Amino acid sequence: MPEAAVSVERLEKTLGKNHVLRGVSFEAGKGEIFGLLGPNGAGKTTTLRTICTLLAPDEGSIEVLGFDTRTAPAEVRRRVGVVTADIGIYPRLSTRENIAYFARLSGMTGSQVASRVAAVIERFDMSSFAGQRAESLSSGQKQKVAIARAIVHDPPVLMFDEPTSNLDVLASKEIRDFMVESRSRGKCVIFSTHVLHDAERLCDRVTILHEGRVVASGPTAEVRGAHRDLEDSFLELVEA
Amino acid sequence: MSWAWIVYRKELIEILRDRRTLMAIALSAFATPLVLSVVTQVSSQTATQTYTVGFSGDVPAGLDLILAAVKLKLEPVADPAAAAKHDVDLGVVFGDGTIDEYYDPTRQSAQIADTRLQTVLGQYNAAKADAALRLKGIDPGILVPIRISPHPLSSVTAAAGNAFLSFFLPYILITMIITGGFSAALDSTAGERERHTLESLLLTPAPRSRILLGKIAAVSSISLVAAVVAIASMFVAISQIKNSGIHVTLNPIVIPVMVWVAILVAASFSALTLALGTLAKSFRQGQAYVTPLYFITIFPASIVLFIPDFNPNLAYYLIPILNAVLVLRDAIVHNSIDWPALGVSTFSLVGTGLIAWFAVLRLFTREALLTRS
Numbered sequence: 364m365p366e367a368a369v370s371v372e373r374l375e376k377t378l379g380k381n382h383v384l385r386g387v388s389f390e391a392g393k394g395e396i397f398g399l400l401g402p403n404g405a406g407k408t409t410t411l412r413t414i415c416t417l418l419a420p421d422e423g424s425i426e427v428l429g430f431d432t433r434t435a436p437a438e439v440r441r442r443v444g445v446v447t448a449d450i451g452i453y454p455r456l457s458t459r460e461n462i463a464y465f466a467r468l469s470g471m472t473g474s475q476v477a478s479r480v481a482a483v484i485e486r487f488d489m490s491s492f493a494g495q496r497a498e499s500l501s502s503g504q505k506q507k508v509a510i511a512r513a514i515v516h517d518p519p520v521l522m523f524d525e526p527t528s529n530l531d532v533l534a535s536k537e538i539r540d541f542m543v544e545s546r547s548r549g550k551c552v553i554f555s556t557h558v559l560h561d562a563e564r565l566c567d568r569v570t571i572l573h574e575g576r577v578v579a580s581g582p583t584a585e586v587r588g589a590h591r592d593l594e595d596s597f598l599e600l601v602e603a
Numbered sequence: 604m605s606w607a608w609i610v611y612r613k614e615l616i617e618i619l620r621d622r623r624t625l626m627a628i629a630l631s632a633f634a635t636p637l638v639l640s641v642v643t644q645v646s647s648q649t650a651t652q653t654y655t656v657g658f659s660g661d662v663p664a665g666l667d668l669i670l671a672a673v674k675l676k677l678e679p680v681a682d683p684a685a686a687a688k689h690d691v692d693l694g695v696v697f698g699d700g701t702i703d704e705y706y707d708p709t710r711q712s713a714q715i716a717d718t719r720l721q722t723v724l725g726q727y728n729a730a731k732a733d734a735a736l737r738l739k740g741i742d743p744g745i746l747v748p749i750r751i752s753p754h755p756l757s758s759v760t761a762a763a764g765n766a767f768l769s770f771f772l773p774y775i776l777i778t779m780i781i782t783g784g785f786s787a788a789l790d791s792t793a794g795e796r797e798r799h800t801l802e803s804l805l806l807t808p809a810p811r812s813r814i815l816l817g818k819i820a821a822v823s824s825i826s827l828v829a830a831v832v833a834i835a836s837m838f839v840a841i842s843q844i845k846n847s848g849i850h851v852t853l854n855p856i857v858i859p860v861m862v863w864v865a866i867l868v869a870a871s872f873s874a875l876t877l878a879l880g881t882l883a884k885s886f887r888q889g890q891a892y893v894t895p896l897y898f899i900t901i902f903p904a905s906i907v908l909f910i911p912d913f914n915p916n917l918a919y920y921l922i923p924i925l926n927a928v929l930v931l932r933d934a935i936v937h938n939s940i941d942w943p944a945l946g947v948s949t950f951s952l953v954g955t956g957l958i959a960w961f962a963v964l965r966l967f968t969r970e971a972l973l974t975r976s
Contacts, residue, residue: 378970378974379974412973415806417802417805417806417970417973418970418973418974419970437808437810438808440806440807440808441808443806445802445803445806447799447802449799449802450799451798451799451800451801451802451803452798452800453613453617453798453800454798455616455617455620455621456613456616456617460613460616464609464613465803465807467609468606468609468610468804468807468808468809469807469808470808496620509803512803513803
């Protein structure tokens with residue numbers, strides 16, 4: 364296993380009356396795509412939100428590149444980029460303004476902002492609509508802006524929470540390609556999805572959650588085992 | 604660049620591109636002159652309108668001419684008391700040295716006609732008594748043992764202008780500060796949640812207190828802009844309405860008080876509306892939360908409308924919004940600053956702002972902010 368970038372240990376979390384996470388532990392390494400899998404309601408989003416400090420753990424601990432989420436949340440947020448299915452960009456700002464806003468909030472200044480914004484605009488081929496207000500963009504274009512915004516500070520840890528669930532085939536491919544590219548650049552990529560086929564194609568290692576518990580964890584091939592695919596493996600684990 | 608400044612700049616750009624906020628500001632700019640124009644026309648119509656007096660009996664010599672001069676038209680009727688109910692504004696029976704007057708006090712036209720008639724009869728009686736005494740060689744002055752010579756210390760026109768300003772200016776200022784920022788406050792809280800931008804914003808290293816500070820500053824700014832636009836349009840409208848009878852000049856001493864009070868109200872109510880917006884899951888729900896706030900806060904301010912000569916003790920200046928209206932009214936009417944009242948008002952508004960700030964900060968740092976949606 365590569366050197367750990369994210370370490371989650373015995374994570375417990377209750378939201379309202381729901382005991383959402385029950386002792387979740389795993390490690391995601393640098394330069395790998397780590398799959399956080401499970402059906403809807405398994406606790407994947409809560410796990411990601413806890414890693415990126417939006418939620419605080421009730422029990423257990425999380426470290427991101429050596430920074431504890433409880434004691435150094437700002438340092439953690441500096442090192443994490445999150446892409447979700449909810450595109451969430453400011454409709455009255457242009458593509459460039461949206462990205463630049465998040466670049467500034469990540470601590471970049473003046474020329475740094477300009478060069479990083481230009482770089483991500485070029486990377487995602489957004490020059491044709493860089494000056495256009497977000498409200499007039501297509502879904503695919505908006506998703507590109509959302510990704511660009513999340514990674515504009517070039518974070519070493521990238522988290523994708525069901526990123527392709529609202530997208531067409533081409534836009535989904537763009538995201539998958541970006542995840543692969545990020546892995547090759549040594550980033551830790553955490554990919555949360557309930558689409559096990561996607562995970563099987565992309566992930567080096569996976570952890571499967573069910574009802575807030577880890578039911579399987581390890582290299583993708585190992586978790587699949589003798590089954591036809593991850594889905595069969597998952598169904599057997601859940602039924603057991 | 605500080606976090607708060609980054610958020611402030613972005614919020615302002617978004618607000619200025621938001622049709623709802625721009626519409627609200629434009630509406631305030633146009634609504635004020637429109638309201639003033641209607642008020643002026645109605646009041647000038649009332650002053651020049653002719654009212655009808657239904658009468659029976661013989662009209663005393665010369666009285667008909669005086670009544671006509673004050674736009675009271677005499678019309679013979681069979682039964683003045685019955686006619687005064689619907690057909691005419693006043694009913695009068697002229698007897699031998701007596702006048703019986705019939706009017707319905709629930710009708711405003713009857714009240715105005717009655718006032719005019721009483722004034723005319725007073726002057727008519729005085730003139731008659733004066734002439735009778737002179738005929739007998741008696742000085743009519745014996746009827747007025749104490750003569751009053753009024754010496755107004757300011758012009759009547761200026762006083763009327765001050766009275767007008769003392770009501771309208773605080774009311775417009777406060778109303779526009781409160782309503783001018785509503786849309787912006789909801790957009791930057793409930794709107795963020797609705798558009799799913801809130802999570803991304805909270806994922807940045809920027810501390811939430813700084814994010815909030817930027818938002819409060821932006822909403823306060825736009826509230827102040829709305830208020831300035833409304834007041835500027837009010838002054839332009841007054842200067843443009845001819846024969847309004849209103850001549851207003853703002854004493855320079857009022858301006859710093861107005862700016863200070865406006866900033867305090869804008870900051871404290873921006874924090875308050877942001878807190879309510881943070882509680883809401885959507886813009887629409889936010890509107891449902893914020894609308895009652897408007898009525899709750901503006902109601903005390905309306906006291907000056909119902910009780911123009913309301914002179915409260917210092918304790919009343921602890922009531923937010925009412926204190927702002929009173930401090931401004933006092934400065935306009937008396938052309939001076941009531942320092943104790945301003946001090947208590949400042950304390951109250953700063954306190955309100957701080958409570959609202961802690962409330963919104965607490966709401967903004969709760970996990971429920973994200974999990975509720």
